[in-house]
Amino acid sequence: MIYSSLAKTTVLYRMKNRASRFFGPWGVFFKGFIKHPVMVGSIIPSSSKTVKKMLAPVDWDNTKLFVEYGPGIGTFCQPVLDRMRPDATLLVIDLNEDFIDYLRKAIRDSRFIAVHGSAADVNDIINNFGFEHADYILSGLPFSTLPNNLGPVIAAETAKAIRPGGAFLVYQFRARARDFMAPHFRKIDTGFEFWNVLPCHLFWGWKE
Structure with missing residues (x-):
C-alpha cells in the first residue's frame, strides 16, 4: 500500500513537471489567471502589436526608471529592457507570487x-529602491474590476509617482479606464x- 501510494505520487510529480515544461510561460499565465482573475484581467498575454504601439511614445533616452504593474509572464518586460538605456531600471510589481517567482528566474538582467x-x-x-520618481508607469490592471476601491x-498614487513630463x-x-486617469x-x-x-483601448496620461 505504501509502495503504491509512493509510486502514484512520483507519477503525478513527473506529469506535473512535464506539463510545466510543455506549456512553459503560458501555463504560468493561465495558472495566474485562474488564481486571481480580477487582478490579471485576461487569459491571454498582450500581442506584439499592442506592445509596440503602447511603448512607441516613450522617450527612452530620458528614462531612468520604468515601472510596470501586473507584468504577468513578462510580455512587456523584454521589449522594455531592449529599449532602455544600460543604466536604466525596470521595476515590476505584482501581487501574484507565481508571476514574480517566474520572472525572477526567467529574466537575467541586472x-x-x-x-x-x-x-x-x-x-x-x-x-525603497532609491528613486524619487518614475519616468513612466505601465499598467494592464483591470481598473474597473479591482476590489476594495x-x-x-x-491612479492617484501613480500620478504622485511619475515625474513631470512622464506618463x-x-x-x-x-474604455472606462480613462475615467480613473482623468x-x-x-x-x-x-x-x-x-x-x-481581446481588442484593447490604449491610453497615455501625461504628467504636466
Whole structure:
C-alpha cells in the first residue's frame, strides 16, 4: 500500500513537471489567471502589436526608471529592457507570487527588479529602491474590476509617482479606464489596437 501510494505520487510529480515544461510561460499565465482573475484581467498575454504601439511614445533616452504593474509572464518586460538605456531600471510589481517567482528566474538582467506587492504602494516601493520618481508607469490592471476601491487609489498614487513630463501608460479592454486617469492627468492621448485578444483601448496620461 505504501509502495503504491509512493509510486502514484512520483507519477503525478513527473506529469506535473512535464506539463510545466510543455506549456512553459503560458501555463504560468493561465495558472495566474485562474488564481486571481480580477487582478490579471485576461487569459491571454498582450500581442506584439499592442506592445509596440503602447511603448512607441516613450522617450527612452530620458528614462531612468520604468515601472510596470501586473507584468504577468513578462510580455512587456523584454521589449522594455531592449529599449532602455544600460543604466536604466525596470521595476515590476505584482501581487501574484507565481508571476514574480517566474520572472525572477526567467529574466537575467541586472537592470530588472521584480517586487511582490501592490501597485497602490508604488511610491513606497520606488523610494525603497532609491528613486524619487518614475519616468513612466505601465499598467494592464483591470481598473474597473479591482476590489476594495483599488482603482482610484492606484491612479492617484501613480500620478504622485511619475515625474513631470512622464506618463502613465494604460491598456484595457474597457474604455472606462480613462475615467480613473482623468482626475490626475489633464492630457490623455488615446488609441486602439484591434490585433489583440481581446481588442484593447490604449491610453497615455501625461504628467504636466
